[in-house]
């Protein structure tokens with residue numbers, strides 16, 4: 001029998017002693033309150049290292065071509081990152097990294113026998129497929145602008161080409177048990193609108209959850225100078241994204257936005273994700289090594305449209321600039337990390353007061 005997850009697993013091992021059926025009761029080891037100890041060794045110790053649509057026609061597959069990359073055709077120009085094979089492979093790697101970081105979990109909200117799950121901006125649909133396998137009696141829908149999801153998926157999983165900016169999500173209000181978003185920084189002009197719409201489409205008592213990269217770089221031990229090229233790139237990308245009206249720094253605001261939208265029981269967990277293999281701890285070292293690959297693979301994709309359209313740079317200028325950024329990103333003397341925010345909250349039951 002065909003099992004999509006067998007085919008797509010990148011086989012990054014889960015933390016010791018954990019598997020998917022064994023979600024952790026504590027996140028202490030990976031929590032931001034703990035300082036990650038750098039590895040003093042010069043080497044990092046590596047060996048070597050059934051898509052359905054909303055009646056949109058074939059033209060959604062005629063992708064926009066720019067600079068040797070492809071971009072979504074449906075609502076063309078609204079999402080500034082590519083949708084081609086290299087980007088899909090990067091998304092799948094990123095999925096595995098987050099799964100290890102979350103110690104095998106796909107979600108944090110206390111789900112009890114959900115019947116309808118929606119994944120906004122599902123990408124390659126890996127998360128939606130895993131949720132479909134985990135909850136066989138639940139209908140899982142993933143929506144996206146790009147038809148980049150696999151054709152063979154569990155019976156209870158479907159993908160729909162749909163723009164989450166639309167007011168009407170083609171589903172009934174108060175109908176869903178759980179709405180999920182992951183890594184949607186830079187995708188929307190105002191992510192609060194997505195939270196508000198999710199609130200409307202959730203049933204009373206239903207949960208929303210967002211798992212989000214914070215684009216800012218952090219460092220706890222002073223090894224990141226003010227002229228560190230990767231941090232400089234981050235600031236430049238941020239400026240470009242703001243010019244384009246696609247803010248990147250949304251992760252640290254999600255909790256407040258959830259509460260403002262009316263969610264209750266709003267929780268926030270923050271994880272540290274090293275940018276390369278600088279940590280001593282083997283688990284963090286492995287996460288850092290895979291994150292370095294993820295970032296190196298994504299750097300051109302993250303820069304091209306934003307820097308060209310937001311800052312007026314040429315492709316050549318961008319490529320030349322990225323050479324030093326890549327070098328900086330792989331510098332293990334700089335102990336930098338990203339923060340990954342997980343926020344989840346519940347739509348109040350009928351008659352239950354909300355927090356705002």
Ligand SMILES: C[S@@+](CC[C@H](N)C(=O)[O-])C[C@H]1O[C@@H](n2cnc3c(N)ncnc32)[C@H](O)[C@@H]1O
Nearest residue numbers: 079091121122123144145163164165182183187
């Ligand atoms: C960085 S990817 C993340 C994909 C997936 N959530 C994951 O974690 O792998 C962002 C996805 O959001 C989709 N997206 C962007 N704007 C969207 C919109 N307005 N409506 C629906 N999907 C959108 C993009 O096409 C892309 O696949």
